Amino acid sequence: MKSKFFSFGLFLITGFFASCSNSVEPDTYGNIKKKAIDIYQFYSPKDSTETVFWDDFEGTELTYKNQWSSTNASLTTLSDVRNDLVSQNSSYEVYYNSLFGGAESKIAKLDANYNTTSNLTYSNLNLSEDCYLTFRYFFVGVDGSTFKIILDNEKEVFSVNGVSNSKCFNISTKSVQIPTGTKSITFRAQNNTGSEYIYWPNGAFIDDISLVYDRTTSVIVTPRSTQKTYVGCPEKEQIRVEAFALRTDGTIMEGKTISMSSSNGTIDSKGYFNPSKTGSTKVNAICDGVSGESGEITIYESCFAAGSSVVGGINYQGTITDNGESLSNQTKTYSDYDGKIDFEYPKTDKVTADGFVRIKGKLTPSSKEYSEFNRVFIIVSAGEGEAIKQTIYECDRDFDLRVWLPFSGEHTINVYTSKLIHDSYYDENGKLCEGDLKSYECMTTYTIKASNIHDNGSNIRRDIYPSGLCQADSFIVQNFTNEALYGLSDSATAEEKFTAIHDYVVLNLYYDDASISTGNTRKKQDALSVVKNRTAVCEGYSNLIAAMCRYAGIPANVVISNQMCHAWNYIFIDGNQLFCDVTWDDPDKDPYSTKISYNYFLLNDCNGINNDHSATDKYIDSRYIGTENAKCCELSEFYKHGYYF
Secondary structure (H helix, E strand, C coil): CCCECCHHHHHHHHCCCCCCCCCCCCCCCCCCHHHHHHHHCCCCCCCCCCEEEEECCCCCCCCHHHCEEEECEEEEEHHHHHHHHHHHCHHHHHHHHHCCCCCCCEEEEEECCCCEEEEEEEEEEEECCCEEEEEEEEEECCCCCEEEEEECCCEEEEEEECCCCCCCCCCEEEEEEECCEEEEEEEEEEECCCCCCCCCCCEEEEEEEEEEECCCCEEEEECCCCEEEECCCCHHHCEECEEEEECCCCCECCCCCCEEEECCEEECCCCEEEECCCEEECCEEEECCEEEECCCEEEECCCCCCCCEEECCEEECEEEEECCCEHHHCCCCCCCCCCCEEEEECCECEEEEECEEEEEEEECCCCHHHHHCCEEEEEEEECCHHHCEEEEEEECCEEEEEEECCCCCCEEEEEEEEEEEEEEEECCCCCEEEEEEEEEEEEEEEEEEEEECCCCCCCHHHHCCCCCCCCCCCHHHHHHHHHHHCCCCCCCCHHHHHHHHHHHHHHHCEECHHHHHCCCCCCCCCHHHHHHHCEECHHHHHHHHHHHHHHCCCCEEEEEECCCCEEEEEEEECCEEEEECCCCCCCCCCCCCCCCCCCCCCECCCHHHHHHCCCCCCCCCCCCCCCCCCCCCCCCHHHHCCECC
16 A cells, blocks of 8 residues: 545645735735734824824814814714615615714714815914824715815815725825925815715715824834744744834824844844844834833744643643553554654653643654655544544644644544645745645554543533644734734623734735635645735635634634635634624725725624625635535534534
8 A cells, every 4th residue: 555545635725715806915924014003093192292283073063273164064973974874775884883983973074965065174374393184084975076185275285086886984094294384274075076976975074183293202113912932933933023103193204214122132124023042022112212112022942832832811731641652663654655753752652631742753764755755744533433523733844743632532643754735836025935735645654642631521622722724822823813902901801802803814914816816826824824924815814813712712713615615713702603704804905904894793693694605706716616606504514524623
């Protein structure tokens, strides 16, 4: 017998696809600048000496310091906008979730109905130095309508056109430089087309207007949360540090020179932190005499913390007892292959462990076919026959990893010398990279029997434990999750945590359109690779969501529809199983967009996904679709066959 094949993974490697395409690539494993802008913008500068004026329109009239004058402009509330929308079409209620502030928060509206011009003007500004005008807005108008800012009744400094077939409010933030002198500023919405949207409140909606001096008043350093790294980590696993000089309203000052330093490492020109020694540190930044610092960074000796792993607030210790026969006596050899694995951990074929088993060793074949043993493939299983449950890991010839024990009872860990074939793709630098797994051939087999001291009778730990695809124990995944949860209180609910995770993934990931459009270019879709690459198809989105939730202590897993060739998640909130499709909640082609959808957020069942996710959707790869509309099941179809993530 030359080789042994395992067919269960064939669908795993074909992948799952969902709608959304993108044309711009953000930075890889680092903080996306647009996210930082969105986080820090709009401090309240009302009482700051650096502020010329601020208005959030919470008064009773458009008369801040009696300086506003208006034509066809008015105050409205978000509840009024909502009621207007819903009265036209109840399906528009969802867009209310993306508007400014709370229900009774006031905003200024400049009408842009047909043949209407609306003005909102602030006059008699005596500016002794350059300033920046910043505001939030959305504009709904037909083709040919405009929203503008005009200085001194003559100079246009900002303009945006109406867009036909607009389907949602896309809130934007804009900053405009205002030069020294006596100035008047006019916000103008104009529609001279003789037409308008029937079901939408045509106009420009404005909130949180500030005019501040162009001075550095604070320095923000990201990441802000606690982070983990290790000495000697490669660039794609290094923490990327970014520093921003901010005005008093929180807007970022471009072109500033900011120096950064750390006592335990260096920061290169791209912002990557290269640790030089173990311990704890922060990255300090200074600009114009103003300083700031990052969150605390703990530096380990290596990427594998052999002693323990904290997941979901529980500290798991790993192998406790080694009580079987020596693994060195267990080698199985097929006729054409005599590969061998030398194990450093464990030494025997039977162990009892606290959550996970550390497996460390190296592939040391003696035959001439050594080159074909390019990887090690590990399958963790429990049960027998139709009740068998399995997870998988893939690792290099020289390996050191945690293998988690997520099921009830005794686990069988099969370690194979393997021949694996991957897709390939070119990265942003034109370098040929290894992509997702295409096929695999498993040869020599070692078997380890492992029991978990934790009672997994409820099977809930399969939704909490890390896995080969959902690496909740990875420093990189944990760092990413910590940033998502930054600012939440220790008493935050599971729903609050999941909302933060959902929003952070939408804002910091973009859909890998190349995997759809250019054939065999599929990047790896495990959670760790997704964070490194910052791009994925639906499988990668779902794996990352599951990994982040598990680290945060929220039970979660991946749901898959074979017919739809699509993946999403179920999440347990307060004991209730809810569903979320984060891929489809990332609606914008622009990876730097701050737009978030909640159309598929914490649904009570799959019906909302069934109703509009179909096998004939144009965004689903034609290689894998059928002809009929597909329906999902309450749990993954994979679970029927025993495959877990």
